[in-house]
Amino acid sequence: MRKITLSDGKTVEVECLSCALTSGLIEPEGGVVVETEYFHAHQDVAYPIRGLIIVASKRHIKCLDELTEEERYDYINILSKIRKFQREILDIEYVYYFYNEDTTHHFHTWMVPHYEWMYEFGRSVESVRPVLLHARNNMNSEENTKEVMSAIHALTEALRS
Numbered sequence: 001m002r003k004i005t006l007s008d009g010k011t012v013e014v015e016c017l018s019c020a021l022t023s024g025l026i027e028p029e030g031g032v033v034v035e036t037e038y039f040h041a042h043q044d045v046a047y048p049i050r051g052l053i054i055v056a057s058k059r060h061i062k063c064l065d066e067l068t069e070e071e072r073y074d075y076i077n078i079l080s081k082i083r084k085f086q087r088e089i090l091d092i093e094y095v096y097y098f099y100n101e102d103t104t105h106h107f108h109t110w111m112v113p114h115y116e117w118m119y120e121f122g123r124s125v126e127s128v129r130p131v132l133l134h135a136r137n138n139m140n141s142e143e144n145t146k147e148v149m150s151a152i153h154a155l156t157e158a159l160r161s
Helices: 017-022 069-090 116-121 125-138 142-160
Strands: 002-005 011-014 032-035 039-043 053-057 094-098 108-114
Touching (some): 011 017, 017 039, 032 142, 069 094, 069 108, 116 125
Antiparallel strands (some): 032 039, 094 108
8 A cells, every 4th residue: 555645635545546546436636637438537636736637547557558459549539638628728838748657556647737937947857846846845725726626627628528
């Protein structure tokens, strides 16, 4: 079991956070953004950054090459749809995509928006970790939480239509 701190400061103990989220054991803050037969997308539960979405496979796998043909199609389709609405609804100009195979969770991709305030941490991939830590430690205000929730609801609504 792993102890994980969520963005609201609560901690949970789970074997696999992605499994707990995709199965409904843990409800992500703001709910599910979009769900398909093979994937589940939600606001990252650890970092309160508006529009930071995780797309997780429902099946417990670790590597991209383990996806079936149907899952690969669904994966690209869901990433594309979310990205379109991040741009159109949330006015997010740039996104960093992260997927790694040495994670303790199963297959998932982070869609990390890059906002103007983040440039103080740099413009490259090395800037993402300090940005995430800054968000976790300094952005749990009521005002920011409202903005994050508003973005979740806007994306969810757009993706359902």
